[in-house]
Amino acid sequence: MSLKEILQKIVNDQAKILLNDGIREWDASTLLTSLSEPKLRVNAYFQAGLYIAEVDPRGYLGRVLYRVMKN
Secondary structure, three states: OEHHHHHHHHHHOOOOEEEEOOOOEEOHHHHHHHOOHHHHOOEEEEEOOOEEEEEOOOOOEEEEEEEEEEO
């Protein structure tokens, strides 16, 4: 699943969460409009309530892209 698909699902579900990248908190709709297409195409995994992590080409979880914060 791509980061874009994950963000769209969060927006469509109207989830009341913010995503923290370690610097600031974002809502999913803002990330959808502000991230570049290459960044949005990154393979990622969404662990509901915890994080969105990058998935490497071998299928292993990589670095955490965003931590889920309650809004």
